[in-house]
Amino acid sequence: MEYLIHILIISGIYIILSLSLNLIVGFTGLAALGHIAFACVGAYTSSLLALNLGVSPWIGLIIGAIFASVLGAIVSFPSLRLKGDYLAIATFGLGVIVYSIAKNWVGLTRGPMGLPGIPAFKIFGYEINNVWAYLVLVLIFVVITYVVIRNITKSPFGRILTAVREDEIATEAIGKNVNKYKLIVFVVGAFFAGIAGSLYAHYITFIDPSSFTIMESIAVLLMVVFGGMASLGGSFIGASVLIIFPELLRFLGMPSSVAAPLRQMIYGLLLIILMIWRPQGLIGKYRFK
């Protein structure tokens, strides 16, 4: 049972990542590929603050999310000049840079050895180390993320994002500062991804760079595309199905040396199939142009 709850917690964290990436990729049409880098910054910031300075994980979570937003602002910079596959490659590159900083700045991050013993969240002096309690905590953040991103996308602001996606030049022609919208979208998306990273770190209590590889970024992108581009419901479906389904392989009694590559192979195959037959995803409203 505990294991089942654990899977739900992980799904919840990935739902936050998928929702925030969907804002950038699905709603605004910016092909960003380094999403896990924001989670990496969030996770490392709040873990290091807690471990080295004894800062409460709650404050660390906020500071981590702000740091991730700063990175988001930096990542938005290429999107002002590049489009489509070139933007994808540039953001991919920034994702790899963040990963390699986490791996090589041993003095700060301890590199591949990782950071053990990250403290848990506390409420009124009680540590949230029970899986049920943590599930509730993650769900609260899922709801907050959903409400914020839903309000953004349903608002006049969101309609301009759609306009940027559909026709950038026309949007500029009606007097909207496209660059400003791109910047805001990246900052907001990165903020929530940073929260997801911090939730992950304080739950697992150990992080190392291997949790934030470029493959994870592709997996989050797959969740968004599979569930549905520009569909928040789709992100819930995409993240949950792609986290829960591979766990079934484990129940079939496969050793992890087989189950791990098999899971990735299914992801790869699914990505190919989606691109050929349904690039907008299961319940998506937008496909890459």
Next chain:
Amino acid sequence: MIEQILFNGLIAGSIYAIIALGFAIIYRTVKFFHFAHGVICAAGAYLAYTFFILLGLDSLLSFFLSIIIAGLLGVCIDRFVYLPLRKHKTSNLVFLFASFGVFIFLQNLIQLIFGAQILTLRTGPIKEGHHFLGAVITDTQIIIIVASLVLFILTWLFIQKTKLGKAIRAVADDPIGARVVGINSEKIILAVFAIGSALAGAAGILISLETNIEPTMGMNAILKGIIASIVGGVGSIPGALFGGLFLGLAENLGIWKIQAGWKDTIAFAILIIFLLLRPSGIMGVKTDKEKL
């Protein structure tokens, strides 16, 4: 010391140049990022391992067979994945993501078959290198540089001089005009995937001669290949050579004073700088102005 760094840069750079060359030949024709190019490098290395170490074939025969099969693998990827996408007339981004899918699928297939452990093509002990112009260089490294040079010149001559090479250039420069004069572009696409992927397989073997074989080696290969391409000018053949050598030298000069782990950071910093300031690369022509 500086001589050794330049040599190391030259060796790494010549391998990057071969990866970028195959990538460029494919890109010129199909105009999208064939990311799965990297996993073909890994496949080339594992095929060589299978023939040479597991089956005990002669080294040259093993390498030749591996390169041929790598070429076929590229053709299969095109037939089963890219051809349906071409029929839908989708965007470059969809091709790129499908290519990620192919990459992840094949890399993990390799891992499933061979396991995650590091393998090597080496059969004997490492020989001591020769002292040459103040640097130490091993026999294998000489082979790598010579082989890269030969591959590069052969490919260049093929593209410039042969009839098929001219048809490839024609389709790359003006697909509609090529169709008008009766060139079957689908056949040309098959040819570029065969040639480009054979080069990727060869690059994979060169990498495994210099270092080791592991399932994830394709990622590093394609990332360096793409960076070299973008630096030199995407789709440009001389650009691939220039970009590869530039990247190899820049990486190795960069880690002169800092730790070797920062190599990738340097490579990607170069990528971002070029993408932002000169996305058409050093030798690229600014044709796709709309997109950039």
